[in-house]
Amino acid sequence: xxxxxxxxxxxxxxxxxxxxxxxxxxxxxxxxxxxxxxxxxxxxxxxxxxxxxxxxxxxxxxxxxxxxxxxxxxxxxxxxxxxxxxxxxxxxxxxxxxxxxxxxxxxxxxxxxxxxxxxxxxxxxxxxxxxxxxxxxxxxxxxxxxxxxxxxxxxxxxxxxxxxxxxxxxxxxxxxxxxxxxxxxxxxxxxxxxxxxxxxxxxxxxxxxxxxxxxxxxxxxxxxxxxxxxxxxxxxxxxxxxxxxxxxxxxxxxxxxxxxxxxxxxxxxxxxxxxxxxxxxx
Amino acid sequence: xxxxxxxxxxxxxxxxxxxxxxxxxxxxxxxxxxxxxxxxxxxxxxxxxxxxxxxxxxxxxxxxxxxxxxxxxxxxxxxxxxxxxxxxxxxxxxxxxxxxxxxxxxxxxxxxxxxxxxxxxxxxxxxxxxxx
Ligand SMILES: [Fe+2]
Numbered sequence: 001x002x003x004x005x006x007x008x009x010x011x012x013x014x015x016x017x018x019x020x021x022x023x024x025x026x027x028x029x030x031x032x033x034x035x036x037x038x039x040x041x042x043x044x045x046x047x048x049x050x051x052x053x054x055x056x057x058x059x060x061x062x063x064x065x066x067x068x069x070x071x072x073x074x075x076x077x078x079x080x081x082x083x084x085x086x087x088x089x090x091x092x093x094x095x096x097x098x099x100x101x102x103x104x105x106x107x108x109x110x111x112x113x114x115x116x117x118x119x120x121x122x123x124x125x126x127x128x129x130x131x132x133x134x135x136x137x138x139x140x141x142x143x144x145x146x147x148x149x150x151x152x153x154x155x156x157x158x159x160x161x162x163x164x165x166x167x168x169x170x171x172x173x174x175x176x177x178x179x180x181x182x183x184x185x186x187x188x189x190x191x192x193x194x195x196x197x198x199x200x201x202x203x204x205x206x207x208x209x210x211x212x213x214x215x216x217x218x219x220x221x222x223x224x225x226x227x228x229x230x231x232x233x234x235x236x237x238x239x240x241x242x243x244x245x246x247x248x249x250x251x252x253x254x255x256x257x258x259x260x261x262x263x264x265x266x267x268x269x270x271x272x273x274x275x276x277x278x279x280x281x282x
Numbered sequence: 283x284x285x286x287x288x289x290x291x292x293x294x295x296x297x298x299x300x301x302x303x304x305x306x307x308x309x310x311x312x313x314x315x316x317x318x319x320x321x322x323x324x325x326x327x328x329x330x331x332x333x334x335x336x337x338x339x340x341x342x343x344x345x346x347x348x349x350x351x352x353x354x355x356x357x358x359x360x361x362x363x364x365x366x367x368x369x370x371x372x373x374x375x376x377x378x379x380x381x382x383x384x385x386x387x388x389x390x391x392x393x394x395x396x397x398x399x400x401x402x403x404x405x406x407x408x409x410x411x412x413x414x
Contacts (some may be wrong), residue, residue: 015375060363064315065308083318085370153363155300156285192399196362197353198295200380201391203399228289232406236296237362265395267377 002100002174002181006047007247007255008040009215009274010133012056012188014125015267017089020132033271036261037133040275043259044134049184051097051144053104053170054127055246056188057152059084061124069116070158071166073108074123074147075101082124091128091137097144100177104146107173113166123147130188133273143184152189152240157227163242164223167249174250187247189240191262192233193269202235203270209262211241212274216257219248247276254279292407292414295384297353299361307359309338313347314364323371353383 016033019025025034061082063069076096081088108115127147135142148170151157158166167185174183191208194200211234214222223245230239248255258275265271290298297303304311313334316322326333334344346354347368355365362380369379381391394400408414 015377018375060311060315060361060367061318064364065304065311068304083320085317085323085367086373087320153299153361154304155287155290155298194296194400195376195380196356197297197383198385199293199400199405200295200384201394201400202402202405203395204402205398207402231290231296231298232293233402236293236298264398267375268380268395268399270399 002177002179002183004171004174004183004185004250004278005049006184006258007251007274007276008130008134008184008186009244009247009272009276010130010186010188011190011266011269011271011273012126012129013266013269013271014084014129017125017129017132018086020137021090033263033266036263036271036273039259040134040273041136043275049143050181051100051146052184052186053146053148053250054130054186054188055148055150055243056126056130057150057240057243059124059126059153062122063149068151068154069149070151071113072116072118072149073101073105074118074121074149075105076119076121079145079147080122081128082122084124089125089128091132092140094123094127094131094141094145094147097146099179100174100181100183101146103177104170104173107176108166108169111169111172113169118147118149121147121149126188130186148246150243150246152242155227157239157242159227160223160225160242160245163245164219164249167246170246171250171252185247185250187244189243190234190238191241191270191272192235192238194235195237195268197236199235201268203264204233204235205262205264205270207233208270208272212260212272215244215248215274216255216276219245251276252278252280292409294405294408294411294413297356303359304361305359307361310343310355310358310360311364313337313339314360314367317367317371327371350382352379
């Protein structure tokens with residue numbers, strides 16, 4: 001049986017990807033942020049997953065407004081890298097996990113989550129920046145990936161309750177897959193940031209830290225936080241944090257905090273990062 | 283559940299991209315999406331006006347693009363991730379483009395970010411600021 005062995009949460013700031021791609025990680029501006037991921041890069045060497053389910057959002061990179069799915073799962077053999085306007089990031093294409101992905105998509109649909117199924121998908125910084133942060137710059141990514149794209153760009157986004165509960169359903173679906181796979185779930189995006197309007201540049205670090213605490217200890221309460229509160233307290237783009245609830249839901253009732261990191265700023269954003277493991281896993 | 287789009291109006295200096303706004307900005311955002319292709323970026327930068335005229339956009343939206351008035355682009359249904367294709371075509375970063383929507387120049391904006399970002403105190407609500 002497949003098992004979810006860990007959850008990783010991390011911001012997915014595009015400028016972080018650019019800093020990696022241009023070899024600027026040692027610069028004074030970037031160094032303290034990248035140092036915060038050194039622990040994680042070492043940790044994942046010892047805990048490399050067979051498959052990572054990466055919950056992320058597309059930033060008008062593959063999906064425009066012609067089709068805007070609320071939840072969509074990539075079931076393809078591989079996923080190419082989007083051109084987001086600067087040319088595609090020079091990173092390897094991402095290998096899919098079609099067998100687990102189709103099982104997952106089917107399980108979720110049968111559990112009443114009306115998913116969109118993606119046989120073709122190009123992925124953007126929302127998915128690739130977390131991979132770069134965790135794995136560095138390999139010639140080939142060391143894990144297969146199931147992309148789970150969530151609409152966080154257009155209101156109404158899915159509710160926090162829906163996100164936590166689809167996470168729980170993901171946990172059940174993985175546990176019911178017959179092959180013995182080591183599976184991780186990653187929740188990406190956030191933390192507080194606003195990249196538009198006169199209020200741009202908003203950061204609310206105390207709120208971010210409380211969010212992390214609540215995510216770990218009280219997800220059943222946190223799920224009811226309305227979109228308006230994310231937008232007010234963590235900025236209009238801070239609403240991305242609902243994706244962390246999906247990760248948390250897949251980990252079960254209780255989790256162990258393996259690692260936590262916060263850093264301000266990366267570009268316009270408060271960077272947050274967690275590694276959690278489910279408590280029932282030895 | 284009946285949608286409440288008005289709830290966002292109390293947020294100061296913020297335009298929430300709702301499903302209604304997305305409808306208003308559909309053709310505009312389609313234009314932005316076209317700039318994901320290098321050949322279109324070149325064509326756009328070579329002659330912005332005629333490139334814009336290929337799209338079913340309002341004159342206001344076109345003017346906002348030509349003058350790089352990002353706030354006006356947001357007001358007429360644009361969303362920042364779509365707009366990023368415009369400033370990416372010119373090789374500008376998010377910080378460079380986003381700072382133009384504030385009352386700071388890019389240096390001041392960067393200094394604010396380095397000192398911990400915009401403090402939320404005073405920025406939670408229009409009511410609190412006496413703007414509504
Ligand atoms: Fe994002």
